[in-house]
């Protein structure tokens with residue numbers, strides 16, 4: 148895996164020399180120490196790494212939720228734009244339209260129904276221009292493909308873990324993001340349920356050609372992806 | 386958009402913030418009730434204060450002025466003036482029936498017809514037959530409804546109207562009589578609904594009235610006492626008048642105070658007796674002249690649509706003309722520039738009192754406003770706790786693209802909703818309480834012996850209240866704003882949370 152090559156037309160996300168250091172009191176804890184990584188359009192990439200290796204940190208940086216260290220030459224390029232050059236408002240817009248997050252612990256909003264948990268992402272993106280009926284139809288269609296067509300009015304607390312994660316995937320997909328960012332999507336589920344989630348992701352990828360970056364510590368899970376990279380000592384190794 | 390959805394969901398799923406709404410409810414209701422009662426108090430005070438004094442008063446205290454008939458004629462000829470009434474404002478001592486000690490009180494001499502035209506005093510006579518009970522007398526226990534009393538009440542109403550009682554045995558010959566306030570001397574017990582139950586029915590009984598006439602220089606002459614019948618009692622609702630004022634016919638009081646028309650010694654401007662040598666003995670003898678009757682005050686009622694300051698200015702002009710025209714008369718009226726001569730509106734007559742009440746209202750509102758700050762802090766504390774509880778959800782919202790501003794907007798709109806709910810409930814509660822404040826007060830009195838409203842202190846026997854829509858709007862908007870203010874800091878806290886930390890939050 149070479150890292151210094153300029154992003155090709157096929158490359159949708161290009162990370163180079165990414166540094167991220169956390170500060171714990173007076174001690175600097177370097178987590179990412181020059182990560183470089185290109186993700187091609189339509190690719191399903193798995194990032195493996197031990198617990199605490201910085202996988203989530205990397206995903207948050209790619210998703211524009213966090214910013215890398217200054218002055219270390221870190222860049223995250225999404226298509227033609229460099230994320231660190233974006234203003235806060237543009238970064239919000241980037242999260243709303245270009246990426247979709249799926250988390251290990253689902254992170255659904257407990258007061259909302261299944262349907263509302265999906266449409267809220269479209270409400271956040273559209274603001275006052277939100278078209279409620281179009282979003283609802285789309286959310287219903289997505290939930291139906293994930294086998295949740297009968298559970299639209301239920302609350303997250305009434306669903307199993309696997310069902311909740313499928314709702315979360317539907318939420319991540321409702322705005323048709325360029326990249327789906329999944330952080331241990333099966334980490335909280337038993338093997339069989341986790342496999343169903345991975346089947347669902349595989350189906351999304353097959354039907355939409357969805358670019359997906361998936362973080363996992365599990366080799367078997369990683370093996371479902373097109374390509375697997377390892378995060379070790381703050382760097383990507385082949 | 387999503388802010389409205391989540392606000393609605395939080396509103397319907399969270400109990401604790403409803404406590405914040407309750408705090409807003411209590412504070413808005415409290416401020417609104419205080420303002421309504423105090424405002425109603427002021428309004429009632431003003432109206433009652435006006436009840437017996439008309440719109441504008443011309444007064445020259447103590448010694449009074451003469452030729453008032455001419456003044457009243459001039460006033461009533463003016464298109465701005467509805468009516469004018471000459472009165473004497475004085476003090477007297479009254480020994481009421483079966484009571485040990487005489488009591489000092491205000492004593493007004495009035496001419497029943499003109500006084501009624503200006504202040505409608507006949508409407509304020511209490512003892513007259515009623516066809517239907519007062520609206521507040523729900524049980525119909527008023528003595529005045531009793532058919533057995535009807536003829537007696539009719540009789541005393543006629544007495545009151547004339548301020549006179551016929552002499553025994555000669556019905557065509559009447560003598561001056563007193564009309565005393567209903568609360569004077571505690572002869573009437575106030576029952577619920579404002580109904581009066583007399584321990585002793587005063588009309589027809591006799592009282593001894595003593596007054597101290599003063600001469601032109603303010604020196605007191607010998608005390609004058611007369612035993613007079615009581616014709617009726619009046620009720621204004623203004624405790625000070627109902628407990629302290631006695632009305633008597635003007636001519637009777639003029640005679641008692643030596644203010645009637647009579648042969649009197651002439652005095653010069655300095656007050657010294659004017660003398661002339663006796664044609665027979667050559668000794669200096671006081672010159673006697675026919676002194677015209679005097680009054681201390683003329684009450685003026687405005688024509689509809691004429692404001693008091695306008696009328697006051699016009700009355701000043703009319704008085705000045707009157708003073709000029711009567712300059713050559715015996716005991717000419719005081720010059721319009723005389724410092725003791727006052728032309729006041731009824732408001733300026735009660736000026737210090739009104740000012741004091743207005744200040745008190747301001748102070749009360751200020752204090753209750755301060756107390757209402759607790760609602761702000763309660764909203765702040767509850768929202769702070771809720772924002773902490775919702776840390777992860779805030780992280781999720783940021784992850785799906787919500788801006789800091791959007792997250793702050795969510796909590797502010799939630800604060801607005803809590804404020805709206807609280808303020809609307811507070812408004813309804815205040816409306817109900819203010820509308821039923823007297824029954825509630827009476828109930829408290831019956832159940833717990835709690836009398837918050839003592840008429841001795843507050844001038845009125847019933848708690849006045851007056852819910853002004855503009856004030857209600859101000860208070861409700863204030864309640865909503867204080868809730869939003871309380872939500873502000875938690876909203877900023879939510880907005881400035883680091884989304885990554887929020888998502889890692891356990």
Ligand SMILES: Nc1ncnc2c1ncn2[C@@H]1O[C@H](COP(=O)(O)OP(=O)(O)OP(=O)(O)O)[C@@H](O)[C@H]1O
Pocket residue numbers: 169170171176178196197198199200201202203204205364886
């Ligand atoms: N806010 C923070 N302050 C200090 N250190 C942090 C902070 N956030 C993360 N870290 C540290 O950074 C390192 C990487 O964390 P990260 O969550 O990215 O690891 P991970 O690979 O996702 O681990 P896991 O597989 O357990 O989820 C960890 O050692 C963690 O303790």
Ligand SMILES: [Mg+2]
Pocket residue numbers: 202203204330
């Ligand atoms: Mg992780």
